[in-house]
Amino acid sequence: MTHFSFDIVGFDLDGTFIDTSGDLTAAVNETLAFAGRPILTVEQVKPMIGGGAKHMLTLGLEATGGCEPDEFRALYKRMLGYYEAHISIHSHPYPGAMEVLDRFDMMGVKAAIVTNKFESFAEKLLGELGLRDRFATLIGGDTMGPGLSKPHRAPIDEMIRRCSADGSGTRAAFIGDSIYDIMAAKNAEIPAVAVSFGFMMQPVEELGADAVIDGYAELIPALERLGGRRQD
Template sequence: MSNFPFAIVGFDLDGTFIDTAGDLTAAVNETLTFAGRPTLSIAQVETMIGGGAKHMLTLGLEATGGCTPEAFRPLYKRMLAHYEAHIAVQSRPYPGALEALDRFDALGVKVAIVTNKFESMARKLLGELGLLDRFATLIGGDTLGKGLSKPHRAPIDAMIGRLGGEVGVTRTAFVGDSIYDMMAARNAGIPGIAVSFGFLHQPIEELGADAIIDRYDELIPTLQRLAA
């Protein structure tokens, strides 16, 4: 039986486990082009990712001239349709991510995805990449209902419950790249580990993480240090 100090480790998806910047940027830019706007760079779009698709497009439109509520809805539907149809063209796991899952499997640690992406989109992405069955559960931004996505603690609590744990008792950690991730972990009373290679909106030192990793091979030693 493993003596690893954590029984459950959750991961954010975009910018944490999967580098989705290329496909998200393509979807935003196709929509901006349709609307007669200038396109954005991947680096610009990366700073807009993390709060869900609607938030991302809102920021993209604001950066290129603004948008009325009436004009937004059809553009939003267009972006979602394009993204769904091209969801795994460029998206790939970050280096070392799959090896980290292998190590957790060997240690008997349950792993999950908790994302602000729509659950259907997250499920499709992981399915097309052949990774869906690597996670014990998947919780999306719309899984629990309106207002219950990160930074709310509810998705973390739901993850623990789904994996047979007990909130406040089962040793759990969460890995992410945004303030939403670290706040959700903090609100749930568990350690939050920030990845420096994600879609950062601000200096990583300002996220309030319990630890920062630069590569996935640092994750397990970091968790062991946190537990000690």
């Protein structure tokens, strides 16, 4: 019998499995408007997203006049509160993403989310979209503790541990849209696939991924090329 080469496939969340740009932009803009700043377009905000919420707001404020450190804390807290309350209004899976999960289910492949988003926010987003039970586990940016989010390998190692009986003999791959995703996979010594449609902070070709896909119809063929097939 022929089996798919990977037992576990992990996904980054924002910009990889879910297009969250609409809701993140709304949260940034609500905060900028409160601070008396001009608002930004979705296309302006997208490249700001990959480094996390604090980085995103920092860049948004820098693009609209800068911000004193003592002002930033209150604005950051406001943005997080607004985002949590409006987390799933415009967010949705990328085209073809759900079909990939269906294929994985048929093949017995476990899917997981490993994100630098706060775990509680990721749980809330997937729960409101009705997608939480499609993933064997979810690991957030604060799950493993300070300093142990992507690009550290710890979240990837924990994904494998949670999704397998003992972690031995298990093959995993990771899908993402940022240098943090690709570095985390490489640090954990598993194949990395980059998506070209995410919230790119740099050209996708510069990420150093083992494969690049332009849409989810290309993911399973790309993984098959990376892992080959094994016969049992």
